[in-house]
Amino acid sequence: MQKTLIQSEYQLTLNPQYESHSLYPREAETVLNADGFGRAKQSISQWPGYAPTPLLELSNLARELDVASLYYKDESSRFDLGSFKPLGGAYAVASLLQKQIGERQGGRKPDISELLAGKHRHTAIDITVTAATDGNHGRSVAWGAQLFGCRCIIFIHETVTNAREHAIADYGAEVIRTAGTFDDAVRKAGETAKAQGWHVIPDTSDGTAIEAPMNVMQGYTLMAAEAIEQLPGNRAPTHLFLQAGVGGMAAAACAQFWQTFSEHTPAIVLVEPQTAGCWFDSLSAGHPTAVAGSLQSIMAGLACGEVSYLAWKILRTGATAMMTISDTVAEKSMRLLADQRRVDPPVVAGESGVAGLAGLLEAASDQQCRIMLGLDGQSRVLVFGTEGATDPESYHKIVGRSAHEVASGRHKL
Ligand SMILES: Cc1ncc(COP(=O)(O)O)c(C=O)c1O
Structure with missing residues (x-):
């Protein structure tokens, strides 16, 4: 055939x-x-x-x-x-926050209902999540960060439209535009997160990032x-x-x-x-x-x-x-x-x-x-x-x- x-x-x-x-x-x-x-x-x-x-x-x-x-x-x-996209990006934000809050408070992971009720906002607000995106993934991470109460910085590449940029910013995220393609933005988000102690929420894996x-x-x-x-x-x-x-x-x-x-x-x-x-x-x-x-x-x-x-x-x-x-x-x-x-x-x-x-x-x-x-x-x-x-x-x-x-x-x- x-x-x-x-x-x-x-x-x-x-x-x-x-x-x-x-x-x-x-x-x-x-x-x-x-x-x-x-x-x-x-x-x-x-x-x-x-x-x-x-x-x-x-x-x-x-x-x-x-x-x-x-x-x-x-x-x-x-x-x-x-x-x-919110099924993925926002779910990864929720899971990360549950783990981080549990570790920072030296106890058990909070339940999702507690996060949604804003019970751990004082801890969540000190946690920053970041992602590189062509639009939809960044929007979902920003939406999740807003819903669960943490900070969010999103990287977009050269050709992402202004409409997509604004749709991300609407959920309270800071948006940074970088030169090059989506893959260049992925690399930039990773490097910046490492230097700043932020948590990357990638929708892709190169074999090093696994959990998110x-x-x-x-x-x-x-x-x-x-x-x-x-x-x-x-x-x-x-x-x-x-x-x-x-x-x-x-x-x-x-x-x-x-x-x-x-x-x-x-x-x-x-x-x-x-x-x-x-x-x-x-x-x-x-x-x-x-x-x-x-x-x-x-x-x-x-x-x-x-x-x-x-x-x-x-x-x-x-x-x-x-x-x-x-x-x-x-x-x-x-x-x-x-x-x-x-x-x-x-x-x-x-x-x-x-x-x-x-x-x-x-x-x-x-x-x-x-x-x-x-x-x-x-x-x-x-x-x-x-x-x-x-x-x-x-x-x-x-x-x-x-x-x-x-x-x-x-x-x-
Ligand atoms: C609307 C839409 N469909 C499909 C996809 C493809 O998903 P993946 O990158 O996981 O293959 C994307 C990725 O951003 C998307 O925005």
Whole structure:
């Protein structure tokens, strides 16, 4: 069977390390496991405003794509932050504070309810958390810091839009803009934190930082667990199309499905921007491989040049295939979701949030891709719409209407 397909707007290749029908491996279990999931769920479900996000069935689109069903987990309303990210960043902040406060007060770790009630504010306020971000992760760390009462400094790189910068500052964080790419901002945040005694909350791991990025990923697993609960009959889909930046979200979803459905886990297709295919390159090579260049893409959350060491432990054998897509494909998919004639009710999805679906739209329309991925009229596909219009100005420019207009169905047919 053909292993790689190269088209002008996308590329698809099979992961040579993929182990189909295997049990959840020990290597993955050291990163994400049932105990960790239990702790994350117990914490996050107590936060104010927690509610499972909706799972939408896009029947018209499923018919158009000639698959049996298509489910879209819509994260645009998560804690009113516009993306799935608070599940990870804010959960890692909460876990860090519980540990630090316990150590500083020489006793037990406080319960999450005590943190939320502000019982340890006098200790929390002396703790500073920091992160590098393309927008959404920093926003979630800043929101968590505000919710749990500690200080927060966020690093952003050159091309992060002003709208995204302001969205972070709105939660009381100090925002520092640095030269270079996302990966340069990650390095800068790490160096400054070391010098200042701050605590870094990265959403990626280079193999040295483990605890915080592991908690970030463990928080994300709740999104996948909700989807499993919401799927009709809790039946496993046959395919997940998952957008990947550093791979934390995709690894978390993969791990949760793998632990739940064991050898019946769905095929997992990773989707990345053409300019930032670090999973495409790394899995093809069989080892983590950095992507050079500006990494510039409208899919800002996915514009990452290096895979996360922790996510690698799961996706190395868990990912079935990798796709890279052009910005044009992502834009087209955002417009399609906003179009009431094809998707009813219309869905507001941001540039990074739509990438998994965008990958599916291309793959399902190409006979070679369908064969390579085993997509057919019996396939049940799940995608995660990981953000709404987190950059409203950019959303308006691409879709031609505001997120509000799309959501309220004001568009006349
Ligand atoms: C909206 C959105 N979706 C998906 C991702 C990808 O997550 P990860 O970097 O964990 O692969 C991001 C990352 O920032 C994001 O902002």
